[in-house]
Amino acid sequence: MRGIISWGTSMPHWRLDRSTIAPVAGGGGGRGTRTVASFDQDAVTLATEAARSALAGGLVPDMLLFGTVAPPVMDHTNASVVHAALGLPAGVAAMDLGASVRSVVGGFLMAASTTDTVALTAADLRTGRAGSAEESGGGDAGACVVIGSDGGHDVVVAEVLAHASATGEVLDRWRIPGEAVSRTWDEKFTEVALRPLVADALNRALTTAGIEPADVAVAVVDAPSARIGAALARVVGAQRTADDLSATVGITGAAHPLLCLVNELERLAAAGDPGGTVVALVHAGDGADVVLLRTTAALGHHRVDATVADQLATGGAVAYGRYLSWRGMLDVEPPRRPEPQRVSAPAAWRAANWKYAFSGSRDTTSGSVHLPPARVSADGTRTDEMEPVSLASAEGTVATFTVDRVAYSPSPPIIFAVVDFDGGGRFPVELCDLGPDEVTIGSRVALTFRRLHAADGIPNYFWKARLVRQPPPGDGKEA
Amino acid sequence: MASHSLRDQVAIVAMGCTPFVEHWDKGLDDLAVDAVVDCLSGTGLTTNDIDAYWLGTAQGGMSGITLARPLQLHNKPVTRVENYCATGSEALRQAVYAVAAGAYDVAMAVGVEKVKDSGYQGLNAVPPPNDGTARTLTAAAMFSMVAPAYARRYGVDPTELRAAMARVATKNHANGARNPRAQFRREVSAEQVCNAPVVAGDLGVFDCAGVADGAAAAIVCRAEDAHRFTDKPLYVKALSFVAGNGGGLGDPDYDYTTFPEVAATAADAYRQAGITNPGAQLAMAEVHDCFTITELVLAEDLGFSERGTAWRDLLDGRFDRDGDLPINPDGGLKSFGHPVGASGLRMLYEAWLQLRGEAPAERAISTVGAGRTRALTHNLGGYPGEMVSFVSIVGTELD
Numbered sequence: 001m002r003g004i005i006s007w008g009t010s011m012p013h014w015r016l017d018r019s020t021i022a023p024v025a026g027g028g029g030g031r032g033t034r035t036v037a038s039f040d041q042d043a044v045t046l047a048t049e050a051a052r053s054a055l056a057g058g059l060v061p062d063m064l065l066f067g068t069v070a071p072p073v074m075d076h077t078n079a080s081v082v083h084a085a086l087g088l089p090a091g092v093a094a095m096d097l098g099a100s101v102r103s104v105v106g107g108f109l110m111a112a113s114t115t116d117t118v119a120l121t122a123a124d125l126r127t128g129r130a131g132s133a134e135e136s137g138g139g140d141a142g143a144c145v146v147i148g149s150d151g152g153h154d155v156v157v158a159e160v161l162a163h164a165s166a167t168g169e170v171l172d173r174w175r176i177p178g179e180a181v182s183r184t185w186d187e188k189f190t191e192v193a194l195r196p197l198v199a200d201a202l203n204r205a206l207t208t209a210g211i212e213p214a215d216v217a218v219a220v221v222d223a224p225s226a227r228i229g230a231a232l233a234r235v236v237g238a239q240r241t242a243d244d245l246s247a248t249v250g251i252t253g254a255a256h257p258l259l260c261l262v263n264e265l266e267r268l269a270a271a272g273d274p275g276g277t278v279v280a281l282v283h284a285g286d287g288a289d290v291v292l293l294r295t296t297a298a299l300g301h302h303r304v305d306a307t308v309a310d311q312l313a314t315g316g317a318v319a320y321g322r323y324l325s326w327r328g329m330l331d332v333e334p335p336r337r338p339e340p341q342r343v344s345a346p347a348a349w350r351a352a353n354w355k356y357a358f359s360g361s362r363d364t365t366s367g368s369v370h371l372p373p374a375r376v377s378a379d380g381t382r383t384d385e386m387e388p389v390s391l392a393s394a395e396g397t398v399a400t401f402t403v404d405r406v407a408y409s410p411s412p413p414i415i416f417a418v419v420d421f422d423g424g425g426r427f428p429v430e431l432c433d434l435g436p437d438e439v440t441i442g443s444r445v446a447l448t449f450r451r452l453h454a455a456d457g458i459p460n461y462f463w464k465a466r467l468v469r470q471p472p473p474g475d476g477k478e479a
Numbered sequence: 480m481a482s483h484s485l486r487d488q489v490a491i492v493a494m495g496c497t498p499f500v501e502h503w504d505k506g507l508d509d510l511a512v513d514a515v516v517d518c519l520s521g522t523g524l525t526t527n528d529i530d531a532y533w534l535g536t537a538q539g540g541m542s543g544i545t546l547a548r549p550l551q552l553h554n555k556p557v558t559r560v561e562n563y564c565a566t567g568s569e570a571l572r573q574a575v576y577a578v579a580a581g582a583y584d585v586a587m588a589v590g591v592e593k594v595k596d597s598g599y600q601g602l603n604a605v606p607p608p609n610d611g612t613a614r615t616l617t618a619a620a621m622f623s624m625v626a627p628a629y630a631r632r633y634g635v636d637p638t639e640l641r642a643a644m645a646r647v648a649t650k651n652h653a654n655g656a657r658n659p660r661a662q663f664r665r666e667v668s669a670e671q672v673c674n675a676p677v678v679a680g681d682l683g684v685f686d687c688a689g690v691a692d693g694a695a696a697a698i699v700c701r702a703e704d705a706h707r708f709t710d711k712p713l714y715v716k717a718l719s720f721v722a723g724n725g726g727g728l729g730d731p732d733y734d735y736t737t738f739p740e741v742a743a744t745a746a747d748a749y750r751q752a753g754i755t756n757p758g759a760q761l762a763m764a765e766v767h768d769c770f771t772i773t774e775l776v777l778a779e780d781l782g783f784s785e786r787g788t789a790w791r792d793l794l795d796g797r798f799d800r801d802g803d804l805p806i807n808p809d810g811g812l813k814s815f816g817h818p819v820g821a822s823g824l825r826m827l828y829e830a831w832l833q834l835r836g837e838a839p840a841e842r843a844i845s846t847v848g849a850g851r852t853r854a855l856t857h858n859l860g861g862y863p864g865e866m867v868s869f870v871s872i873v874g875t876e877l878d
Contacts, residue, residue, distance in 0.1 A: 336600045340615060344608035351610040371729055372612065378726055400628055400735055402680035404620035406600055416616055418624065418735075426731045428614060428864075441627075452611065460611035 001150050002112060003159040003293060007262045008053025008304060010046045010123070010142035011249070011311035012037045013433035013466070014318040018136045024320050025131030034250035036318050037125045037140035039326040039411040040432055040450040042459065043068035044078050046123035046142030046255070048085045048449045053305060054119060054144040055086060056393070057153070061146060062116035064088065067097035067104035067254045069175065069182070070125050072451070072459045081461055082121060084356035085449045087390055097122075097254075099175075101222075104254045105283045108147065108291060112160045117148035124253030127327050128181045137225055139250020143258035157299040158265060158279065160291060162208035166197040167287040172224050180328065184224070191228045197288040198235050202280070205290040216292070217277045218242050220264050222257040223284045232284050242267075242279075248312055257283045263308040265299065270307075272300045313471035316435070326411060337408040342456035353388060358447060358463050360425060361386035369425030389425075391447070395468060396421040398443040403436045410453055419445055419465055432464040444468040482719065484751035487877050489575045490705035490712040491697050493522045496828040498660045499693035499815040507539045507593040508549035514694035514821075515550060515589060522698070522708055526550050529698065530583035532557040535570030535590040536820035538604065546589055561820075563860020564767065565720065565869040566590065567695065568823030572718050572869070574699050584700060590825075591694035592818030601690060602819065619687050621862035622770045623680025628735035629776065633787035641681070643790035644771035645672040648685045650793075651768060651807050654800055655814020657842040660825075662691045662816045672771075686771040691816025695824035697831075702877065711835040716853060717751035717872040719744040727864025740868040741780040741859060748870040749782070752853070753878065757782045758804050761872075762851035763833055763844055765826035767859045768811040778806065781857060781870070805844045808833060823858045823869065830854035834875050852876045 014036040021029030037046060047066055055061070064086070066079035083094035097103035104122045111118035123142035128134025148154050172190040175182040184190075206213060219238035223229035226246035233241040242264040244251075252259055261281050268277060275297035283289045324330035353359040354372045361373035364385050368378055371391065376383050401417035415431040417439060431439060432450060445465040452460045495517025497510055505513070511534075515526065532555060534546040543557025562569040567590030574586040597603055601617055630640045649669055655661035667685055675683035698708070705712035723740040727733040745757075754760050766781065768774035778789035783804055784797075792798065798806040809815070809829035812822060832838040833847055834854055853874035860867045 336598070337617075338597075338599055338603050338605075340611070341606065341608070343611035347608055347610040351612065355610050355612050369729075378724075378730075380724070399731070400624045402616075402620045402623045403677075404616050404623075404679045406678055407615055407617045407620060409615075414616060414620070416614075416620060420731045424731075426729050426733075428616075428728055462612045 001156045001159050003147065003156040004145050004265070005148040005154045005156055006054045006057070006059055006146040007265065008050045008056070008144045009259060009262055009308050009311065010049035010053065011035055011308065012041060012046070012140050013315050014038055015315045016318055016320065016323050020320045021131060021136055028131030028133065028136050030136050032247040034136065034139045035141055036323050036326070038433060040452060040464065042072045042451050043070045043123040043125060044072050044081050044459070045449050045451055045461065046140065047121040047144065048082045050123065050142035050144035051082060051086055051119055051121040054121070054146050056305060059146060060088060061092060061119040063118045064092055064094040065097055065107040065111070065118060065120045066094070067107055067120070067122040068124050069099050069101060069253050071096065071099055073457065081356065084352050085461065087357035087359065087392065100286065101254050101256070102283065102286045102289070105257055105289045108145070109163055109289070111147040112163065115149065117146065117154065119144060119146045120258070122254040122258055124255050126251060126253045130324065130329060133225070134181060134184065137246065137251055139245070139252045141249060141252040141255045141259050143255045143262055145258050145262065155298045156296055157302045158293040158295050161278070161294050162205045163289065163291040164201045164204035164208065165287060165289045166201040168193065168197050170194060170286060172285060187225055187228055190224060191231045194228070194232060194284045194288060195235055198232050198282060198284050201288040201290040202236060202282065205292050209292045211278065213237055214239070215278050216280045218264060219280045219282055220260045221282045221284070222260055225251060228284065232282065236280060236282055238280060257281060259308065266304065266307040266309065268295060269299050269302050275299060310471045314469040322411070335406060335408050335412055337406065339408055340453050340455055340460065342458045343460045355462055357390055358392040359388050359390040362389040367424065371425050371427040391421050391425055392463070394421045394423060395444060395446045396465070398439060398441055398445060399426070400441060401431070401439050415439060417445070417465065430464045431466065433466045438467060482747055482751060484717065485575070485579050486716050486751060486753070487702050487714045488579045489699050489715045490702045491699055491715065491827070491831065491873065492705050492708035492712050493518050493698040494696065494828050494831045495520070496660055496695040496825055497693050499691040499818060499821070499825065500662045501595045502692040503595065505692065507591055510593065510692060510694035511546055511549055511589060511591045514591065514696040515587070518587070518696035518698060524698070526552055529555070529585050529587045531555065531574070531577055531586045533570040533573045533586065533588050534559045535561070535566040535588065535823070536592055537561050537563070537566045539592055539820060563867045564769070564817065564819050565823055565858035565860045565867050566820045567825070568856070568858045568869040568871065571697055571824060571827065571871070572720060575715055575718060578699050578701055584704065585698060587696060587698050588824060589694065589696045590821040590823060592820040593692050594690050594818050595692050602817065617679060618862060619682050619770060620679035622773055623682045625735050625776060625863055626681055626772045629772070632734060632736045635790055640790055641673060642669065643775060643793045644686060645669040646793045647768060647771035647774045648672040648813055650799055651811040651813035654808050654842065655810025657839070658810050658814065661810040661814040662689055663814045682770055682772070688769045688812035689816035691818055693815070693818040693821045693825065695821045695828050697824055697827060711875065713831060713834060713873040713875060714877055715871065716874050717748035717870065719747035719751065719870045720868070722867045723861065723865055725865040733864055735863050737776060738780050738859065738863060738866060738868065740866050741777060741857070744868040744870040745781045748872050752872040754853070754872065757855070760851065761804060761853055761855050762846040763805045763808055763830065764855040764857065765809065765811070765829050766806055766857040768807055768813050769817065774806065777857065781855065800842065801845055805846065808842060808844050823856065826856040826858070827871065827873070830856060830873055834873070
């Protein structure tokens with residue numbers, strides 16, 4: 001049996017209340033919220049966090065695929081950064097998919113067609129011009145599914161029954177390379193043009209699977225906009241249509257087909273799904289793709305650390321002005337301090353285990369942990385008697401902290417803490433996803449992979465710490 | 480610590496110091512020339528009479544040519560040194576060692592920094608190419624973590640600690656107001672200090688040293704030759720320096736209430752100088768008051784106050800200009816700003832004036848009149864957990 005064996009998602013901490021847009025932009029906005037990636041997140045960091053969650057049990061895939069419409073760099077494989085941050089062995093291939101949403105669905109289809117275990121991780125930052133429907137309707141997130149086969153520790157929770165695709169040149173949306181926002185054609189045209197393609201792909205997939213339309217319990221519909229998606233869901237005609245997350249998250253581009261599918265699987269798992277439920281993943285855009293999945297008895301027992309609902313139950317509000325500055329659409333005065341220099345490629349390469357995988361060294365005699373890794377023991381008497389130790393998954397406690405209102409940051413102030421990690425090791429590290437009043441001595445924190453800044457076009461990735469936030473009890477689980 | 484005391488082997492026989500201000504109209508070369516000319520004046524010496532030079536500048540230029548060119552030094556050994564904020568003191572240390580070793584008869588230490596040309600706030604260093612994982616925090620933020628830690632460890636009411644930190648600022652600015660070479664020449668009130676805009680943590684603008692351009696210089700020779708140049712030399716009693724291993728940053732036992740590198744250099748210097756009770760034996764101390772909380776903790780690490788009591792000694796006025804042990808009678812970094820390469824020698828310049836009875840009356844300390852003959856200067860550079868520390872002790876009398 002072949003299908004989904006694991007997944008993880010990464011929801012940014014910040015939420016933009018859409019009603020705050022119009023007073024500034026003069027129009028746009030609407031009801032509900034959208035997620036907003038912080039200034040120190042990009043598609044690579046969101047996809048990395050989603051993949052960390054999906055692989056948290058020690059799962060090592062044969063291949064890592066990364067998809068986004070917002071690649072931090074081109075002509076260089078962004079997936080290799082994800083690979084490094086995950087601390088994966090060199091033998092794991094890491095590839096980027098093309099810069100369109102559909103390429104992520106293509107990655108899914110390719111993964112389903114091989115015998116390899118493939119981690120497919122995708123992320124996007126969706127924005128638009130101030131006041132646009134793209135801006136309010138978009139969202140930022142990362143999502144990862146791992147596709148493999150039963151065997152060993154791997155258990156398929158949603159089997160791939162069949163898939164079919166229909167292609168048509170429908171210019172529904174496009175982005176000029178180098179620009180941050182996409183342009184779109186009339187939504188009504190897109191809906192009309194995509195409608196027959198969805199119907200065609202669905203019918204062929206159902207035929208291949210040998211099931212009737214009425215057997216589809218739930219349709220997960222990913223479309224260029226929530227409105228188009230709602231119209232196409234009626235074409236699918238499943239018993240139920242899954243939450244498209246447009247009210248709370250927004251349409252998250254390359255991440256969205258995976259995010260909505262995972263959210264539905266989590267919903268079924270939480271509801272104690274006995275297996276045998278047919279889920280249709282329908283992607284519409286540049287054509288249509290339908291993947292029919294059937295849940296297994298293992299789904300009801302599958303648990304993840306932080307479900308989409310868990311992540312949506314926490315989070316903080318970001319002001320519209322700050323959101324605009326984070327996306328580079330509002331040029332705010334920076335601190336009068338030097339901007340960081342570009343990262344040295346050789347220095348980063350030498351320090352890859354530290355910089356990307358947060359791997360320090362443990363003194364084999366004293367047991368003390370060195371962050372960053374050291375060659376010489378703390379007492380200066382022994383050299384090269386260390387073993388590597390990765391603390392990327394460790395949680396820690398804030399020993400002391402401060403707020404730096406002068407230091408350079410793309411989004412001042414810097415909130416900074418001295419963190420003592422469970423199991424040993426202390427590291428002074430920047431905190432993220434919080435306000436200055438949210439941290440205290442004794443706060444519990446976990447590490448998160450972030451983009452500190454970029455210089456000369458080189459994103460500088462490293463780790464920060466975020467507060468370990470518990471979702472409010474009884475809230476959000478059913479969202 | 481395995482150092483050998485050079486007590487009374489080397490003497491400081493001349494000093495010079497420029498005003499420390501925003502010298503928009505002077506470059507690094509001008510400041511270096513001004514300090515050297517000031518240092519030589521009255522000695523009858525020319526630059527050619529100095530056998531060797533050490534130039535302390537953190538970012539003013541590379542190599543000894545940075546000094547040799549503006550001063551047109553011909554065929555002189557000029558060495559540029561850097562050791563964080565102890566850079567000026569490092570120049571002195573190397574000059575003293577060279578004379579003590581017998582390599583040269585007369586040497587000059589020059590410290591100079593041109594900070595204000597960068598256009599940035601505070602002090603800035605340009606790091607070498609790196610992997611992008613280093614902290615980019617300001618010094619203010621790193622030192623701001625000391626105050627709450629100190630209050631917690633010693634059970635000091637935060638309001639009283641705030642008052643003690645404010646006292647460092649009011650005291651040093653009151654001293655600086657009486658010093659024509661200081662950048663800031665106005666007294667400030669505790670209310671102004673406490674209500675100033677926040678920079679980092681609980682540190683406000685008036686808890687932080689300023690930024691200025693400046694230069695200072697000193698001539699050293701063998702002690703037995705000192706009276707050929709001046710009737711009132713200062714004898715070097717002790718020089719101590721430690722470059723920390725950075726262990727505090729990663730040590731879960733480090734609690735941000737003390738600077739171990741400073742305590743180590745203080746103990747070493749007192750041993751070299753034969754000082755057993757610094758609070759009673761020193762006439763004054765010039766310490767590295769980069770932030771108000773720093774000076775408070777230094778008073779303990781340098782052995783002036785018992786642990787957990789410096790805040791009380793400050794509030795009692797013990798370190799005031801007319802107190803039992805004046806600290807930073809010239810106004811300190813608070814009043815002068817901190818041109819990195821020059822500050823260590825600027826501190827020594829105050830000892831030079833005060834111990835020799837040349838400080839102006841409105842700033843003269845009473846401990847010298849009471850018979851104390853020795854002064855301490857102290858620099859630190861870096862951050863809590865990862866710093867360099869320098870301590871010197873100088874005196875007017877041979878032991």
